[in-house]
Amino acid sequence: MTDVLQAHNVTKRFGGLLAVHDVNFTIPEGSIVSLIGPNGAGKTTFFNIIAGIYDPTGGEIRFRGTRVIARTRRAWIEPLLWVLPALVVGVGTWIVGQSGVDDLVVALGIFLSVVALMIAMVIGVARPPAYNRFLGRFGVFRSARPNDMVVAGLGRTFQNIRLFQNMTAVDNVLVGMHCRLKATWIDALLSTPRDRREEAQARERALELLDLADLRDRAGELAKNLPYGDQRRLEIARALGSNPVLLLLDEPTAGMNPRETGDLTKLIGRLRHDLGLTILLIEHDMRVVMGISDRVTVLDHGERIAEGTPDEVRRDPKVIEAYLGSPAS
């Protein structure tokens, strides 16, 4: 079995706070791995590093075999590359201008140089994959951004629900599918048949996903008007929109009653079974964690203190100490 995700010595420092310290971590394909630990243990920080939101201070993360997240390297080369084409055109114009040509040619040269700078900057800001490969040749490394991680096959939910409150449930899922849809803004302007077909298919798929999350009959409602449990499941449906390989769930059962928790646990099981997803779970509810996880990793004060099957972890003295404190001596 191959690993979907491998983290090597991941470290994240916020000023004086060492939030995550030298964490090694792997997620085998098709498994459900849980990350647990007391409050403030660095679970969510670790999650956000994987999702591309924070750059790590050290270490690296490989996702499906490629190194996607690590410390930024040789970033100073990038602005130089942006300025270079503009500089070449500008200096060229200046040299030509010395030999006494028409003012218009010089003006054109200046204009072209500005345009070159702008194009370079826009490419630099948009960071398409080809640009990243190009930078790689100069030894520049920049971590994938959150949206790059989604394109690579990672879906996530948030601990504090972050739905698009004023969009309908189905639109929320459609936003999740955004990066898998191909229509460009020109397609949209012209309303090409391809665009309309794709849109219709996307809507159908979105309804299927809502069905999976038992939200089919809520499709037209604004996200903020949904009950809490539905909002949690809608977030999962939205994350599924991008056809992820690995799904990160940040406390999916937080604030739920036992019945809702049970339903959600079943849903997570279905996701693995029916869709073949690999799941990384942060969870405080030990019944959920022990019930569905294949492996459990325990973090405390940013360090990994235990790793193993649920049973092994449950008996681990270090874990018991982290949760309950050391026995009085």
Next chain:
Amino acid sequence: MSAPAVRWSPGGFVPPETRARIRAFSDAHRSMSILVAMSVVSLLMILLPHVPPLSFLSTATPWYDSFANAGTFMLLAMGLNIVVGLTGLLDLGYAAFFAIGSYAYAFSNSPFSHQNLPFFPMLIVGAAIAALFGIALGAPTLRLRGDYLAIMTLGFGEIVPIVFLNLDKWTKGTNGISGIYRPEPLPILGEFTPITSFNYMVVMLFVVTVAMMLIYRLQDSRIGRAWVAIREDELAAAANGINTVVTKLLAFALGATLSGFAGVFNASKLTIVSPDQFYFTVSFTVMAMVIIGGMGNIWGVAAGAFVVYMIQAVLLKQVNAIVELLNVPAFNLGPIQVNLGAINFLEYQYLLYGLALVAMMLKRPEGLFPSSARRAELHTIVAPEVATAVGALGETPGADEDLGGDPGEAVP
């Protein structure tokens, strides 16, 4: 929770079933309904100045003239609506792109530059140049959020007219470029002259109709959804695979494009461009139009721009004329002497904007013509189950590190 008060809405007198049916039809056939609606509007605009209430006030030509000018502001408002209303980026320097479009046309069509390029291609070129500047401004600044972006755009809006003011050699500074050539004659309508505002109005109606159709298509597409998602929650949008920088850049560029159209049109109509046409007041006016019209609702914003422009340019002028006609004698109001005849009501337009905005925020924050979603957003009836859910949220266990989206924090 008390029952929501019944509110005036533009379609209030139409029975609900009919309204639902019209809405279903217009959702399914957007472009067609816009075409039909704009045809009706065009017909009204052509005919109304010839019938009593309007024809009493002045002849048809001044009416056509003000309709055409209102069209310019409708384009501006629709463009700003993409940036502010749909994508949620506060742009306070929007007039800069208007200026760039105007000057682009002035450079291509004036005795000053010895050029006389055709109008309609220049409409596209001017818009494209404005779009380029939109990208140039957006690329470095769109990583900022909220107030910080607003300040950047404010600065840009100040810089552009000042640059045009000080580039004496190329723009003739304060005097501006005058004597700009009018567009070449249209097939049936004939020459563009100062007394045939009708032509300008027809061209404007055409441009506004096309623009409205295209913006609605964008709004209904995956791009439009991405814009709204960014407005709702930028971090969540990024975490769901939206390339926020590119999407915001596109919104900025398209907003600038519409502004460029408006600029070219404006320059060809006024036949003079000078820096003082593009100061902050223009950005502010357009922003007020967007807010008063109903931020986020495309037709609402266009209607709002039309109404506000007509009030500012026509109604206030008419108030002046009427007061003069009535010849009210000066009277004393306590120690203050009031002479209505001596007041120039046009000078009070910004006071009126201010009052209108304050009243609007207090009484109808969604604007005059809001979209249904936006109205729901600002006048929610909290369902009991949601209320309990909010209670549950409060006691969420394990509220660890929160991903707070500080304004101004650069988006990774």
